[in-house]
Amino acid sequence: MPAQHDIDAERELWDTYARSTKGDVSDSEPVFRWTQYTGHGPGPELLGSPETVLEIGCGTGRALAYLAQQGVKATGVDLSPVMVAQTSQRWGPLGVRFVCAEVLEHLSTSTETYDAVYSIFGAVWFTDPAKLLPLIASRLRPGGVLVFSHPPAIPGAYGPQGMYKGGFAGRALYTYRYSYTPRKWRNLVLSAGFAEVEAKIIEAPQPGHIGTLIVRAVAK
Helix, strand or coil: CCCCCCHHHHHHHHHHHHHHCHHHHHHCCCCCCCCCCCCCCCCHHHHCCCCEEEEECCCCCHHHHHHHHCCCEEEEEECCHHHHHHHHHHHHHHCCEEEECCHHHHHHHCCCCEEEEEEECCHHHHCCHHHHHHHHHHHEEEEEEEEEEECCCCCCCCEEEEEECCCCCCCCCEEEEEECCHHHHHHHHHHCCEEEEEEEEECCCCCCCCCEEEEEEEEC
16 A cells, blocks of 8 residues: 555644754754764765755755855755744845745746755655656756765665654654665666666764665766
8 A cells, every 4th residue: 555645744743843943943053964963974065066956855954054155046845834934034044945835746836947956854755756756857957966865774664664743642643754775766766767876875973873875866
């Protein structure tokens, strides 16, 4: 049975998350990193030298703010209106544009194109890749790049993985994470029309801790 996405319920879930991060957004500084560990792994160089970027599932917007400070025209899309209100207030003065939308709908109706599209523990992790990846390819300029990161799959647990809102009590709010091996991700991205794909796991700085899957692809 395929994953049953309920966008209204997922929006409520991400609104709840956004409220929990309000202080983090208002007190944070711009930063760009692909992994969950400070000072670890590659940085924005994986994007090349883009003039325009789109972050899908942009969350707190700190990465977009970092890029905007480097002179990049930065746009973020997030499902949560609460999060978009918070990030617009915090990072809008830097020139970052935030759009509140469901990512598949936004990519399928927008006519904008970008030098780079990226996701850091964001929408690529939470959206059916068979639907999402071809839409990303259509919004990239020739030679543009897609880069995304999230934790690697738990061995033996592949495909959509259901996730309830934290606490396991109260209203049943849930979403799905999409987990695959690097090889499977590479095949999915190639099938979506990209010319070059590299997918690998960056080990954590401390042995035995959770690493980070990073995928980088170049559009035709």
